[in-house]
Amino acid sequence: SQTIHQWPATLVQPVGSPLSLECTVEGTSNPNLYWYRQAAGRGLQLLFYSVGIGQISSEVPQNLSASRPQDRQFILSSKKLLLSDSGFYLCACPARDRPYEQYFGPGTRLTVT
């Protein structure tokens, strides 16, 4: 089965600073990859998904961008963070042999101060 790694686990950044969150996946190849954000006590908001290297679909217009430089690497970035960017960021991908089953990484807790 695949393993999803996210880095860092927690992050505190000032408003206006840049952001880079990394997601890497082991045990699968050419997976669909997803970035979700979860505000405190709220649901899961799909931000971006990617079906392959360099292919990014954005779900909501916002202050964030995503890139997929390698098959199993998905990066979430921002040039200037806003207070509203605070939240729990989750990377996800389907099971290798069961594409319907989506699995989530451990998440990154971002606090913008």
Add this chain to the structure above:
Amino acid sequence: QQQVKQSPQSLIVQKGGIPIINCAYENTAFDYFPWYQQFPGKGPALLIAIRPDVSEKKEGRFTISFNKSAKQFSLHIMDSQPGDSATYFCAASFQGAQKLVFGQGTRLTINP
């Protein structure tokens, strides 16, 4: 039409009770309905899933009931325990879709 509506938003049940969380959908193309369990500070974990060719699926103390004609599905937790206290999300997808559509989540508390 892509929405999945989940209720209630929060639920408190005594230990041993049977909490029921409901979800409704509009898109009849959906053919996969998973439930996720999320503990504080953790990513959601796939709990149980059902396809519309069956009306019920059980895994341990967790049961999904599915009503295709009503376009509704629900999660039941038998003999609930304090350790089941978590946020639960329903979701839906269909073959060829690139993503899951999630419900808004239910915060479940099981009191001892």
